[in-house]
Amino acid sequence: MDLALDEHRSARLLPFTRTELASELPRVSRAVAAQGEVVITSHNKPEMVLMTLERYLHLQEASRPSLGRLSQEFEQLYRAMQGSEPLDGVSSVFALDGEALGRNAQLAAQKSRPKA
Structure with a gap:
């Protein structure tokens, strides 16, 4: 799925680059804890979403x-x-x-x- 970063911003996912994730894990972790989830980008394209365990478990339960x-x-x-x-x-x-x-x-x- 090739989505533009702007599509994720409209969903209020705070973007971080892979480089920021690797070098600033504590800051990214605080953002995940505060917002529930963030999007990790590579070359300004969304690549993955990091989320809290609580959010993940909620999604798992909702999918069953x-x-x-x-x-x-x-x-x-x-x-x-x-x-x-x-x-x-x-x-x-x-x-x-x-x-x-x-x-x-x-x-x-x-x-x-x-x-x-």
Whole structure:
């Protein structure tokens, strides 16, 4: 991913060069502790992000799906499928003859193709 440094500044990540990281680790560490995270640059391009352990653990936890959230999503999908609309759609597909089914399949395939 090749992002401009300005894109990270808009996210309020304080930039440090790799040279500053190597030579001024205590100052960079204080900035990480104060802000939660900083971006490390190389030749004025973002290369990595340093963050506090607390911020890292928070991101790790947020990336894991919770059983409660997955259960809610399943229940919503299940309820949506219980109405008559999905059943009517399935019934109408099975009511088509082979020729009509083929035409509908072709139309669906054409719609799903990426446009050049």
